[in-house]
Amino acid sequence: MKLHHYALLAVLGLSSPLIVAATVPPIAIAQTLPTGVFQNENWIVTLDYTNNTLAYYGESKRNGSNIYLSGASVGGTRNRRIYTWHNGDVRYQVAWQPAQTDLIRLQVFDGRGRELVNELLVEEY
Structure with a gap:
């Protein structure tokens, strides 16, 4: 009986890092995306x-016109990401550097393909 308990403890001891790793939430993706008001x-x-x-x-x-778009495609590089929406x-396009x-x-x-707007926007805090 004692051997069974030691075997169970050994299995739990070996698997507990996996259980902890599985329950730790991943880094929030919002931290790697340009979110906020610019x-x-x-x-x-x-x-x-x-x-x-x-x-x-x-x-x-200037005139109050507005648009809502969702489902951006992602391109660019790791250092300069480009998010694109189509209407x-x-x-x-929004270009953003992490x-x-x-x-x-x-x-x-x-x-x-003619550029209508090309401007820098600053995040509002």
Whole structure:
């Protein structure tokens, strides 16, 4: 009987690091994404990560027009990520550097690839 208890303790002792590792939550992905409210004198852009998707809400300070897009595709490099949303032929892009989390570059392109917007936005705190 004692041998059985030692065997059980040995198995539990060996598996407990696995149990602990399985219960420790992974690093939140929001820390590796550009989330928050970014703005300059022309635009307000809110980026939010919910339901496993990055959502974009953009608003013009000039005329109040706005747009909500979700389901960004991700490109770029590890040091400069580019998140892209499409609304018909119009392409919205946010470039973000994990080393400089308080800035994004907003670019908007028409259906022919012509750049309509290219501006830096600073995170609002």
